[in-house]
Amino acid sequence: MKESARKTRGNREKIIQAAAKLIIEKGVANTSLADIADEVGISKGTLYYYYATKGDLIFDISVRHMEHITNTIVAWISGHGRDRQPELVLQMVIETVLKSETRGYIHFYLIQEALSGNHESLKIRFTEEYDRWLDLIEQGLRLILPTDTDFQTISRVLLSTIDGLLMQNLLGQGPLPLREISRFFADYQGELTRPISSYTQSQN
Amino acid sequence: MKESARKTRGNREKIIQAAAKLIIEKGVANTSLADIADEVGISKGTLYYYYATKGDLIFDISVRHMEHITNTIVAWISGHGRDRQPELVLQMVIETVLKSETRGYIHFYLIQEALSGNHESLKIRFTEEYDRWLDLIEQGLRLILPTDTDFQTISRVLLSTIDGLLMQNLLGQGPLPLREISRFFADYQGELTRPISSYTQSQN
């Protein structure tokens, strides 16, 4: 019992790792279940023993990926937030996401899958998680930026910037000026209280 | 000859329009050549008369899409740049990209295709175009932001933010605070000359 349970977990892990590797290399659409099974060294049938559907597998990978991101952000906040210069903290964050080319790429491919397939639940999951990330980033920024900052907005801009940079990075855009970008956010001095001039309603 | 040349061009146009429409709705991967042919009202065989390959068609669509973006940016700079408040100009830019949900989506899907398939030349083309856009945005910002701004960095952040917001928009993230984001960029006061503190090298 214990034996097989361990085996199961081990194999699930192997499958996830193999699938993630292939997805990072080729994207979800170009990674077939046959490819994954080959990579793990099992048969397609066995793969289906662990995941009833390709979608299920992708969902599992995505959830783990999101958890990883969340954990990483949390770790930064609690561990490194206080004692460093804002700029350096930000630089670390941004670089961590982009530098690990492997980990970064999968983020894009998974979102792409959430958007292209019939994966409504995956889409929802990502949306929820983005909200969580925004909250966490806001918390983190409160530790290193002046209190009169518009934290909500800067959090959104920071998160969006990271996503955008990731995309450009994947495209092979040359070296990104990460240090300058970090400084950009660290130096932000926008006053929260200034009245907003009206152009149109801010709607989506 | 002239006759048929005109016809050819007309059909190419129809194909592109139809394909773009379908891609916006379903993404590249879920749009088959049969779908496109149907939408145009021609046969698949005819489609192949105009484009030797699905990749060729996507490439053509992409190029036109990039040109459209480039033109739009240029128009903003030359036309609207001077006479308005920075904040309003930025808000307009951002909203224009995101609001036209239709047009925006195709950008993501085309990049996705450039990254997922064997479309090295498309990837390169996108990379080059991104550089151009960065330049243009920088030019535009020089007209509305204080001269001591780090234009290069803020341009990159702005462009990345737009890409990131687009992605989140596609995911169905609720209403984005576009007005606040515009103000965020308009209010940026970071000094260009401040020395950069060293953490690590800024590389990709």
Place this chain on the structure above:
Amino acid sequence: MKESARKTRGNREKIIQAAAKLIIEKGVANTSLADIADEVGISKGTLYYYYATKGDLIFDISVRHMEHITNTIVAWISGHGRDRQPELVLQMVIETVLKSETRGYIHFYLIQEALSGNHESLKIRFTEEYDRWLDLIEQGLRLILPTDTDFQTISRVLLSTIDGLLMQNLLGQGPLPLREISRFFADYQGELTRPISSYTQSQN
């Protein structure tokens, strides 16, 4: 144009014939699209050019089969009804259905498919057609049986009997006493007007 249209129709016909043949031999479930394609001498891909779905093909075969039965019944009524002994007419009808082992079997297999798969529309179609057959049989029997017969009931019994005999025939039940069965129906003298004794309500 004419050329290809003819080709299309010809191939559709070939496919239907081949599929019918295989279904008669092995039933629908045991007849794969690969089998059918092989039998016709085309590729699976080509098969899908003609029928978008296995269900579509089965539906088409079913409709043709039903039409064939309907036509057969109509032919009996109009052609042979008047001038023969009731018994002989009935015998002919019953034998025609069962004798042509080929044709008969497919009826069972198609109904089986209608019941086992997700073929709601096929089921409906069969139900409608059964109603039509009941009407037609009733018309036919009016020509050969005494006017005070309960035509509706005897039609239903006759049709059900044929279905039941078909099933038993398929099972390999030895020679069926078709001549006696025909006489059974021909000799039926039940009076329509006798009051029905009440046991319970006659509901389904």
Place this chain on the structure above:
Amino acid sequence: MKESARKTRGNREKIIQAAAKLIIEKGVANTSLADIADEVGISKGTLYYYYATKGDLIFDISVRHMEHITNTIVAWISGHGRDRQPELVLQMVIETVLKSETRGYIHFYLIQEALSGNHESLKIRFTEEYDRWLDLIEQGLRLILPTDTDFQTISRVLLSTIDGLLMQNLLGQGPLPLREISRFFADYQGELTRPISSYTQSQN
């Protein structure tokens, strides 16, 4: 030993019940061994401890089903035959088969399986049992119909009618006129001795 033998029998019973339930709902083809194992609450592996093959299981279910039918007919004859009006007895018989929609359906699905798969022995078994049923029905009818009836023929017609009605019932054919059909058989007055007119040989 006794202990385990009892357990074995108990589990076999559970498996049969579960399988029967699923077959009635979905037919044999749509009932997988995994479904059955789930329904019983055992593993697929265990299922194979009790039945070496899916075919074996189906065979066992079929045999029990046939026994059930046989017992039912016998019970009618011995118990209810004598003291009622023929028509009511017949109505009861017919309704019993069709009304219990649950039980009725399995008959069709099992025959379907006997015919579609490679179940020669099952086919034979059904054929034999049909002969037995014909005999029994004949015995029963002798108790309630006039002695000059052609019992063999009417038995066959009655059995076939029931099979046919069952099929139409499954198709969803509206309410069947069961009372009228019962009366049809009860009122039959065909003389056994009338010479058969010759049309062709009565063969299958």
Place this chain on the structure above:
DNA sequence: GATGAATGAGTTTTCATTCAT
């Protein structure tokens, strides 16, 4: 220029069956 027909390689998925523990 245009088209209908044909194809083949690939994809996801199902499932009865086997077997070591």
Place this chain on the structure above:
DNA sequence: AATGAATGAAAACTCATTCAT
């Protein structure tokens, strides 16, 4: 007795691409 894990063969279906007319 029981089970979880593994498998392989087959199934339906998709689609970019080719080609004769």
